[in-house]
């Protein structure tokens with residue numbers, strides 16, 4: 311009896327061990343791609359990596375951070391890069407995320423491209439500047455009922471170089487059975503304050519990262535972020551600018567406006583901010599104060615659901631309806647929009663009807 | 678004389694293949710491998726992809742498991758371990774195939790690769806290995822049985838995929854869309870396959 315139990319256990323153990331060893335050995339032999347060379351931007355940078363992992367993680371190991379919000383699962387499509395040679399065929403996971411233009415330009419999801427041979431790729435130059443930072447949360451301040459401001463002191467590296475309007479990716483940590491994720495947040499602090507990063511975060515019900523920020527993240531805690539990313543920034547022209555934002559879309563514009571003040575940029579600028587009622591407004595005094603420091607700037611908060619009997623003296627109504635009163639003809643303007651896609655699409659449509667030119671539209675959609 | 682196992686070898690192999698594919702269709706008469714059917718049968722081409730992978734894996738694993746059973750389990754009198762041993766062998770084999778396919782052909786990997794992990798837990802594959810034990814087949818006949826069962830399964834899922842492509846799920850009551858209507862389709866199809874039963878006895 312005992313002998314037969316022993317035999318059974320021994321047999322199973324040996325069989326599984328044998329198969330496991332066989333598989334490990336096979337993996338080493340079959341899936342060994344050896345060292346591969348990544349040639350980036352026409353020889354500007356050349357890396358030698360061990361083949362077998364994804365392009366995204368191979369680049370990250372070499373401190374080139376491609377934006378990624380889903381952690382390489384192929385569901386966010388942030389990690390697009392141009393793979394000119396050696397990327398292999400487009401896989402079934404990435405296909406739905408690639409537009410016909412992407413396919414023509416050899417754009418791929420870097421998390422789904424496996425490094426199997428030498429690869430030639432092109433990435434925007436600015437991504438070379440992106441780094442991963444370790445910092446400490448120095449304060450978490452409530453701005454409205456559903457909005458907080460985080461101020462993070464950078465430790466390693468100690469300073470960040472960015473243009474007002476760009477964003478970073480904040481890494482949340484695991485909590486209550488929910489995975490660590492990365493989410494994009496626009497920087498609300500100004501570039502000259504380069505030892506700190508500030509962000510403004512709005513609570514998303516059930517959101518993985520925002521719940522972590524609101525309920526778990528505490529002052530003094532270590533935080534990790536990477537960046538800067540994005541091409542949402544003020545152009546070099548002197549064209550009059552119209553800024554439009556709702557909710558946490560305030561963040562990049564708050565940075566851009568204060569950066570303009572610091573650089574003495576006196577271009578004509580008008581800022582429409584959308585909220586439901588007065589509870590949604592923040593930085594209001596500071597923004598009206600900016601009107602005095604920036605000679606050609608004005609701030610127009612617009613409330614859509616404010617109680618008709620309240621003491622509110624500002625604009626009531628949606629931005630597309632209010633805007634023509636201030637700017638009858640938008641032809642000469644540059645537009646900078648930030649916030650939900652609904653808000654952005656509605657405002658872009660309204661302004662295009664009044665002459666706004668397609669190349670002069672810049673936006674960051676938050677959802 | 679219609680005992681397939683005793684016919685001359687070529688004829689018996691063909692008979693076993695056909696009977697495993699049609700009269701004894703593993704999906705439509707035994708309802709095995711349902712989870713992948715419900716999940717992946719939305720389109721004909723994905724169904725065919727999964728079907729092809731299943732044919733390959735059933736054929737190879739039925740052969741492998743035949744050898745393991747005959748030359749390891751029986752001499753050691755460990756027949757009662759067959760279930761767990763077969764599962765381990767199938768899982769390892771699928772892993773191995775996945776690696777080989779990835780290395781030799783990226784096109785094939787993209788077409789079949791995503792289905793291979795699904796197969797590890799496909800009960801039709803395990804079913805084929807277990808049913809083979811009840812038969813007096815030799816190795817060649819076992820391979821034919823595995824290939825036939827796989828082919829039958831692939832055929833069935835391809836037909837289901839074709840039917841599902843034609844069904845406008847928007848027009849169905851909400852509770853019926855997806856798995857509900859698929860089960861009904863499979864039920865009707867298996868009624869049709871009853872017509873084959875008894876044509877060949879194996």
Ligand SMILES: Cc1cc2nc3c(=O)[nH]c(=O)nc-3n(C[C@H](O)[C@H](O)[C@H](O)COP(=O)(O)OP(=O)(O)OC[C@H]3O[C@@H](n4cnc5c(N)ncnc54)[C@H](O)[C@@H]3O)c2cc1C
Nearest residue numbers: 493494495496510511512514517518519520558561676677
């Ligand atoms: C370039 C860029 C800049 C951004 N800057 C900021 C910023 O400065 N401040 C800020 O607060 N957010 C910003 N976001 C949005 C932010 O990255 C997250 O999407 C958001 O905080 C939700 O993350 P989560 O993990 O909490 O929610 P998830 O767990 O990802 O989502 C939970 C649910 O909420 C929905 N959802 C996702 N995002 C939003 C949203 N923004 N509003 C409403 N519903 C949503 C999802 O569809 C999902 O169903 C920015 C996004 C981008 C792309």
Ligand code: FES
Nearest residue numbers: 378384386387421
């Ligand atoms: S990292 Fe999200 S799709 Fe690649």
